[in-house]
Amino acid sequence: MLLEVTGLKSAYGRIEALHGIDIQVKEGELVALVGANGAGKTTFLRALSGVQPASAGTIRFDGVDIGRAKPEKRVEMGICQVPEGRQVFGPLAVEDNLRLGAFRRKGKDVEADLEKVYDTFPILKKKRNEAAGTLSGGQQQMLAMGRALMAHPRLLLLDEPSMGLAPLLVGEIFNIVQMLREQGTTILLVEQNAFSALAIADRGYVIETGSIVLTDTGEALLADDKVKAAYLGL
Numbered sequence: 396m397l398l399e400v401t402g403l404k405s406a407y408g409r410i411e412a413l414h415g416i417d418i419q420v421k422e423g424e425l426v427a428l429v430g431a432n433g434a435g436k437t438t439f440l441r442a443l444s445g446v447q448p449a450s451a452g453t454i455r456f457d458g459v460d461i462g463r464a465k466p467e468k469r470v471e472m473g474i475c476q477v478p479e480g481r482q483v484f485g486p487l488a489v490e491d492n493l494r495l496g497a498f499r500r501k502g503k504d505v506e507a508d509l510e511k512v513y514d515t516f517p518i519l520k521k522k523r524n525e526a527a528g529t530l531s532g533g534q535q536q537m538l539a540m541g542r543a544l545m546a547h548p549r550l551l552l553l554d555e556p557s558m559g560l561a562p563l564l565v566g567e568i569f570n571i572v573q574m575l576r577e578q579g580t581t582i583l584l585v586e587q588n589a590f591s592a593l594a595i596a597d598r599g600y601v602i603e604t605g606s607i608v609l610t611d612t613g614e615a616l617l618a619d620d621k622v623k624a625a626y627l628g629l
C-alpha cells in the first residue's frame with residue numbers, strides 16, 4: 396500500500412470537518428474521492444499535504460507514519476499536490492514554470508523530463524516561451540499538472556482539475572489524467588464532477604459532510620443507485 400489513511404480527523408477551531416476518514420491508495424492506482432461542495436475534500440487533501448493539522452488518525456506513506464511530518468518533508472517523500480485553481484506563476488514563461496517543478500531534484504534529467512511533459516501536453520511546447528498568465532484555464536491546468544510531474548511524484552494529488560473548465564476541456568483533462576495513470580503515475584483525484592472522475596478511476600470513495608459513505612470500484616459506484624441519484628443527476 397502506498398498511502399494508508401486511517402481514522403483521520405481534522406477540525407477548524409471547534410468545528411470538526413473530517414470525522415475519521417479511511418482511504419487507501421495502492422501503487423499505480425487511480426483513486427477518486429468525490430463529493431459535493433463543502434463535503435471535506437479540500438480539507439482532506441490539506442491534511443494529507445500537512446498544511447492542515449489532523450486531530451486524530453494516522454497517515455502512512457510507503458509504510459512510514461508521516462502524520463507529524465512537515466509539508467516540505469512530505470513533498471520530498473514524493474507527495475505532490477496540484478492545487479485547486481492551478482496557481483501557476485503568471486508572469487513567468489511556461490517553460491520556467493515547468494522547470495520550477497524540478498527545483499528540488501538533484502539529477503540532471505530535467506531536459507529529458509521537459510521533453511516528456513511536452514509530449515504529454517503538446518500545447519505547452521507550442522507556448523513554452525509565453526507568460527503562463529496568458530494561457531487559457533485548461534492550458535493552465537495542464538501546466539500545473541506538468542509542473543507537478545517534473546517533480547517525479549510518487550503520489551499525485553489532483554484537487555478539482557475540472558473546476559471552471561468548459562465541458563470539452565473537462566474531457567480533455569480527464570483523458571490526460573487517465574493517460575498519466577497508464578504511464579504508471581499513482582493518482583488521488585479529488586472531484587465534484589463525480590461522473591468523469593469515477594469513469595476513469597480504478598476505485599472511488601464518496602465523501603459526505605466529513606465522512607466516507609461509500610467505497611467501491613469506479614465502475615460499481617457509477618452504477619450505484621445512491622450515487623446516481625445524489626451525484627450524477629440521474
Ligand code: ATP
Binds near residue numbers: 438
Ligand atoms: P469545495 O469543493 O468547495 O472545495 P470541499 O469538499 O473541499 O468543498 P472543504 O473545503 O474541505 O470541502 O470544507 C469542509 C467543511 O469545512 C465545510 O463545512 C467548510 O465550511 C468547512 N471549512 C473549510 N475551510 C474552513 C475554514 N478555513 N474555517 C472554517 N471552516 C472551514
